[in-house]
Amino acid sequence: MKNYGMTLLLGMMMTACAPQGYEAMNNIASNVTNDIACKDSKLEMKLWDGLKEHLIAQKEMPSAEALKQALRDQVQKLADENPQLSKEDQERLNADLEKLVVSLLEEAPKGERVETPEQLLMLLSAIDVGDRSTVFRSYMQDKVRGDFTRLNKTIETFDLNCPSGDSGNNSNDNASSGNPSTPDEGGDGQGSNVVEEPPTEVSRDYVYHKAQAVNAGESLAVFGARWAFATTYQTCQSVSLPDMDAQTPDLQGIKITGKHSDGVGSKREIASLSQVQSTHPYVKSVTSYGEGCFNVKSNPLIYDYGGKPYGTTAADSPIDMFKNNGDGTKVLGIDCSGYVYTSMATAGLRLKAGRALKASDSWAWGSSSYVEPQDNGLTCLSKISVTPATSLKAGDIVAVYGHVLIIDKAGADPFGIRNAKTESDCSKVKSSGFDFTVAQSSPSKGGVGINFFDARVYLPTSSKMQTGMEKYAYYACLAKVNNKTYTPNLGTLSVIRHKGTSDCMAPRVKMARESCIQSCSSLRR
Structure with missing residues (x-):
């Protein structure tokens, strides 16, 4: 005593x-x-x-x-x-x-x-x-x-x-350690040995849509990007809408209030809610949301430079798009790297081998980290090689210093090189002939935020992305005409792919209000 x-x-x-x-x-x-x-x-x-x-x-x-x-x-x-x-x-x-x-x-x-x-x-x-x-x-x-x-x-x-x-x-420590004791959901990244979650309504729906994607040959990165997209907008309809393109009107009602503290990005706020509601491509046609869902129309998500999804360091913390977070403005919305991390984490795809997926890690990796993944702790990602038969694929991540995105869809000839016969032809390849769609959070079209965008229209709005992707197209073309394999190392832009190995898979991070997309018949586009 x-x-x-x-x-x-x-x-x-x-x-x-x-x-x-x-x-x-x-x-x-x-x-x-x-x-x-x-x-x-x-x-x-x-x-x-x-x-x-x-x-x-x-x-x-x-x-x-x-x-x-x-x-x-x-x-x-x-x-x-x-x-x-x-x-x-x-x-x-x-x-x-x-x-x-x-x-x-x-x-x-x-x-x-x-x-x-x-x-x-x-x-x-x-x-x-x-x-x-x-x-x-x-x-x-x-x-x-x-x-x-x-x-x-x-x-x-x-x-x-x-x-x-x-x-x-204790169980919480095990769940949040770098070597989780529970089996992963994704096996080798292509759907083998899939372990289902406990039988809740949300998890059954998730497993169903994941199985749909895997059976269709889609990558888990694409599935994760679409799951995150639909959950963010709280409606299945958002995924089924056409890609944004030249005919998509600009978002109205957004005001730029200054520069972010890093001197690069702009701060955006909603000046007119009614204008945003009537012009936002993923909000304007929604008439109502399900019971218990977040009313995105009343509080729209837009592009927020420095914005991050909310999450704690707890192993079971969900990623929450509906709580303001990050060092952007007071609006709801996230930046490009926040969306890419969310897409990977909710699909059970680690960025670093052996590191548990946690909601709070959305703060960890910025767009610059992805440009040279081997140097920045992203051991589950590697730069792609272009071969005579393959190049860009859906699910690939494209990064420059300042922006990062995911390829949502890629056509049979994504770089438009089918008719190239000589190296001279390769030097003439331009982004106007590309055939793929990007999934991203960007200030495009007046500050929409998370969007699907036709690359042929998007790339001319980003000179760094356009120049880098045209160089990748050049190497893909050289691989075709010279019957060789190249691994481009541009130093300014990288196309990287998830390895899909067992040490790069983990129990996924759930998202807040996932139940609101249970009614989706499909997340395929």
Whole structure:
């Protein structure tokens, strides 16, 4: 009783003298030190998730000083419970933990000029998954990896008592680890060994549509993009509408209010709801939504640069399109990388081998990450090769610095090279002869957001995409006329494909309000 009273008194004194934000950081520190005592392999994951969950839930910058103090206090508590932990051991452990905090909460934000919790969330998420899309992020990858390696080596030298019940073997931890114990839904990515979800109405509907797609020979990436599309617009009708093209009228009622904080994208808001409702191609014809569905017509989703779908770090968190999130504006809507990640995650397609799919990872990968996937942690994606017989396929991802999209449909001759006979013919191939459709979230047609767009009409609106895809067409044409195989490495644009291997499949991430598309007879287009 005496020891309990002393511990309580010390705890009250620590809290009273602690820096602002101490209590929230102390929860993270407590989890970390418990894992240190138990030598739990999930220590890194819990630190990342603790910081990210704080940023998502509290929408405030975590205090580096508060976390340092909380970790020192928890290490002292650990030492009190483990007399074998010497003062020198404590000092080594405190020094290693402090270096990690400095890297994550001081050096990284300073290097990228982070000003908001949302920007820090994106940065920490990117470092967590292995992004090296900039020189600074590459440097931080090595720095943080070195910090964790040093910490783990220090921990290995200790022989500590693991608190009862803190061995890290609860079901939530297993579900969110990089090696989930439950079987995946997709087998080899082509529909073999499909494992159905528990028999709920939504999951039965999902499995039915997935089986339809697989039996038709469609890729799971295409299926995921369409499932995400229909769920976002809360109607089956959205998927069945024609591709946007030159005849599609521009969206009216959108106002550009300035530039995003990165100085690149524009901020958009709805100036006239009635005009948006009457001109949005995926909203204007909808007369009503089912019971329990989100009324998209009353609160339309448009293109929101920096917008992300909402999700937490919990293993079972759904992706929610109907809650404002990200560092865009207050409108509902997401950016291009948010849509691509959602499409892959809801189809059970990992981007990184061994990493569990979680809703919160929509923050992790930006469009730039996809351009050189092998360098940025996207180990489940690889650049395509063009052969005399094959080139672009539905389900491929196309990325430039600043935009990323998915190929929804590809014709038999997607690059329009059927009649090419010579290398000279190949140099004349233009996007006007392409035959494929893109699925994306883009500012096209006045800021529609998530859309299906005829590539022949879309590409001239994006010079980087057009130039890069015409170069891919050139290589595809060369492969045909020279009877060779090429793997284009342009440096500015990449076409990449999911590997479909077992280590790149995982239990999918559900989406909020999926039940509203149960009535879809088909998601095929």
